[in-house]
Amino acid sequence: GENVGLHLPTLSVQEGDNSIINCAYSNSASDYFIWYKQESGKGPQFIIDIRSNMDKRQGQRVTVLLNKTVKHLSLQIAATQPGDSAVYFCAENRNGATNKLIFGTGTLLAVQP
């Protein structure tokens, strides 16, 4: 698929294990930090976001952690399933008036059955 690039960081996990995908961001003034999932041949799909005044937010099987001290964002996926295989991008909302997002480099999550 278009996002299986040779230079993408890759995380390989066993089905049923937990996955942790990490991201470093640069702009301390961002309002929101977001995780997107992109499957091969498809557009990015919103997973979860976290406001800059929070440090943790939970969704269904996913948790996002924000550490503003070290400008680090992580996505935890519990009980990883084959359908979770995709490229994951972190993004920052640097302009709350327009919701323009700046995307980081993706991580390919490969779930082994």
Added chain:
Amino acid sequence: DTGVSQDPRHKITKRGQNVTFRCDPISEHNRLYWYRQTLGQGPEFLTYFQNEAQLEKSRLLSDRFSAERPKGSFSTLEIQRTEQGDSAMYLCASSPSGGPTGELFFGEGSRLTVL
């Protein structure tokens, strides 16, 4: 299907030709965005519309690129005199108006190959 739709999904063209992509956002969404994505990279912001007004353009959007949203509904992105470096996936996204959020609704993209 009431998601964001893009057309065509794939376009192969020769260098120097013009191409146009269309995006139909989710109907009640005021905001519309165009992004470009190359292999292995995250989407890069190109331009943003609030209704029919184009409010922000990236420096990536050279003068060969033009985007319109004439009636505040669908949008078109035209690339004139295409170059091989224009080969990429062009993604459209929309979102409702309102406060800050991280959620944009993306289409499946239009893949451009310039020979």
